[in-house]
Amino acid sequence: MSDQPLIKVEGLRKLYPIDAGVFRKATSFNHAVDGLNFEIGQGESLGLVGESGCGKSTTGKMLVSLYEPSDGKIQLKVNDDYIDVNNIDRADRKDYRRNVQMIFQDPYESMNPRMTIFDIVGEPLSVQGIGTIAQREERVTEFLEMVGLTPASSFLFRYPHELSGGQRQRVAIARALVIEPNFVVADEPTSMLDVSIRTGVMKLMQDLAERLDVTYLYITHDLAVARYMCDRIAVMYLGKIVEIGPTEELLSNPRHPYTKALLSAVPIPDPRITRDPVLIEGGISKAIDPPAQCRFYGRCPIRDEYCKTHDHPPLERKGSGMDVACYKVAVDGE
Amino acid sequence: MSNDNVIEVKNLTMEYSTRKGNVSAVDNVSFSIKRGQALGLVGESGCGKTSIAKSLLKLLPDNAMIQQGQIVLNGKDMVPLSETEMRTHRWSEISMVFQAAMNAFNPVYTVGDQIIEAIETHLPKVTEAEGRAKIETLFRMVGLAPEMMDRYPHEYSGGMRQRAVIAMALSCDPDIIIADEPTTALDVIVQDSILKEITALQENLNMSMVYISHDVAVIAEVSDRVGVMYAGRMVELADTEEIFIRPIHPYTYALMQSFPSVTGPKKELISLPGEPPDLLHPPKGCRFHPRCPNRIEQCDQEQPEWKDYGNNHFCACWNPMEVN
Numbered sequence: 044m045s046d047q048p049l050i051k052v053e054g055l056r057k058l059y060p061i062d063a064g065v066f067r068k069a070t071s072f073n074h075a076v077d078g079l080n081f082e083i084g085q086g087e088s089l090g091l092v093g094e095s096g097c098g099k100s101t102t103g104k105m106l107v108s109l110y111e112p113s114d115g116k117i118q119l120k121v122n123d124d125y126i127d128v129n130n131i132d133r134a135d136r137k138d139y140r141r142n143v144q145m146i147f148q149d150p151y152e153s154m155n156p157r158m159t160i161f162d163i164v165g166e167p168l169s170v171q172g173i174g175t176i177a178q179r180e181e182r183v184t185e186f187l188e189m190v191g192l193t194p195a196s197s198f199l200f201r202y203p204h205e206l207s208g209g210q211r212q213r214v215a216i217a218r219a220l221v222i223e224p225n226f227v228v229a230d231e232p233t234s235m236l237d238v239s240i241r242t243g244v245m246k247l248m249q250d251l252a253e254r255l256d257v258t259y260l261y262i263t264h265d266l267a268v269a270r271y272m273c274d275r276i277a278v279m280y281l282g283k284i285v286e287i288g289p290t291e292e293l294l295s296n297p298r299h300p301y302t303k304a305l306l307s308a309v310p311i312p313d314p315r316i317t318r319d320p321v322l323i324e325g326g327i328s329k330a331i332d333p334p335a336q337c338r339f340y341g342r343c344p345i346r347d348e349y350c351k352t353h354d355h356p357p358l359e360r361k362g363s364g365m366d367v368a369c370y371k372v373a374v375d376g377e
Numbered sequence: 378m379s380n381d382n383v384i385e386v387k388n389l390t391m392e393y394s395t396r397k398g399n400v401s402a403v404d405n406v407s408f409s410i411k412r413g414q415a416l417g418l419v420g421e422s423g424c425g426k427t428s429i430a431k432s433l434l435k436l437l438p439d440n441a442m443i444q445q446g447q448i449v450l451n452g453k454d455m456v457p458l459s460e461t462e463m464r465t466h467r468w469s470e471i472s473m474v475f476q477a478a479m480n481a482f483n484p485v486y487t488v489g490d491q492i493i494e495a496i497e498t499h500l501p502k503v504t505e506a507e508g509r510a511k512i513e514t515l516f517r518m519v520g521l522a523p524e525m526m527d528r529y530p531h532e533y534s535g536g537m538r539q540r541a542v543i544a545m546a547l548s549c550d551p552d553i554i555i556a557d558e559p560t561t562a563l564d565v566i567v568q569d570s571i572l573k574e575i576t577a578l579q580e581n582l583n584m585s586m587v588y589i590s591h592d593v594a595v596i597a598e599v600s601d602r603v604g605v606m607y608a609g610r611m612v613e614l615a616d617t618e619e620i621f622i623r624p625i626h627p628y629t630y631a632l633m634q635s636f637p638s639v640t641g642p643k644k645e646l647i648s649l650p651g652e653p654p655d656l657l658h659p660p661k662g663c664r665f666h667p668r669c670p671n672r673i674e675q676c677d678q679e680q681p682e683w684k685d686y687g688n689n690h691f692c693a694c695w696n697p698m699e700v701n
Contacts, residue, residue: 094564207652237421237591239668242635242648264564267637271646294639308569310594312636314617321569 048082055115077282090273150211209240288365389446417600489526
């Protein structure tokens, strides 16, 4: 195996026009995703964490080509070659689709209510033209059992409304994995599930990632869930990655003031522990034509004149494996 | 002793009648709350937490009926009261912070006007000027600029709307407020500031509170006492530290062990097999028995009794955790 990453993202941007009309060109833009650079290694799971509106879902949807980027490059390794996802020819497109899948947040809205479970899970196979009907049925059965819907025969010809939320999310996982993709974007796959069911689905996703050698981009607002699902975490704020690094290191020793605030705001399920006070206030807004300075400037507790007069800080290596975008964090991470 | 209880709920049973039969959403639930105390009700979707909240205020839909039990508020049973009588208690003695702050306000009136309407309905002697003065104080208390009262709901952010809903719940100086998942739709940083606001207000005004949430961590932070609900029944009730340190019911234990935390050592998460039961056909005996790792013979036959384990700790289980 090579050390080359499975997916490489460079300068990825997505701008939404705000005031465009029929006869008018847009003059202001919402910078939903603004210059992301990251790589994900084969078999690794990267968590994308942030508050609502920070651009994490937009990023996920660009990686699976549901949205077209305004700028930047996404490269995916297929058979040892990188293909440029946005300049793809027809032959490569099928390869790409076969290797990239998505699991959506809401298991109630992401399935066609008129299709049976067999049709839903088997659809990627028929689109890709894999196998005969009999082979597909065998494959679908195998995957339904793999995601814990047993006996599979009792689920094959049921409809989504007959299943509970947890079962539906398992169907969604089977649908995403049935063509054995390399790369799966999971957008808050457990946030609609109850706790006692959520753990089961999380374990299942990890288990299958290992068995099928799947690489995840795991999008979540919940740092505690990310801790269990991800090898590395990237924290996003208004379209920018402000900190990225190995999960335990990032959680136990956060460098960026936003990561610190986000972490201290997470309630702890133990009444004996008191959290550190959260040092920032207010909610996240939208990055509409943002000024060049650091995106976090307005809420930052450690800002100074330097931050005000300089552009948004670049991501730089600061301490063991951590990349941080902040002028106030020293190179050793302190 | 019972005199400092603001509210006492005794053997409350509430059913929804549906075309497929009756569903007992709340089954024989009892608890009491002292002045200034916060009770957290925790459980998963469909366990009856919100149904309890609606029963306490008697804001029930037409197909719901309180079958049995008492809700004693300040010494008076609310269950037999008519809707007109209930109105004199609602908001001035017991009020509610709703879950969906987005939908709790009418979009075509200013937020201030809507709170004044609540005040005028429940405290008819208050004049408009007094009402506005009251709202000003309330807005300052919950961390909103008083000028915001002349704005419309769409001009508020999610967190601000939730603050306004809290101000509205406090507008008639209730003895107890019911907060039903007030921070569920909010981002963590906003959630954190609302939680702080709620606990500070509750302490400063010496108000009682029922805090309903599916989030074990939030419950751990806001409540003095915790009730765990499963499939319409309360399975365990104890003081917060006690229940987190010494959970007795296997469901409580599983709930706590399945909740990930960002701090402390990374522990193995427990997952429960199966799913919560369909309340149209609840399992016989203990409703948790089909998923319970501690199941013994008795469990699918008889409903376990509500037993006192000392230290104000109650639990309904045939084969509790600590006995093993």
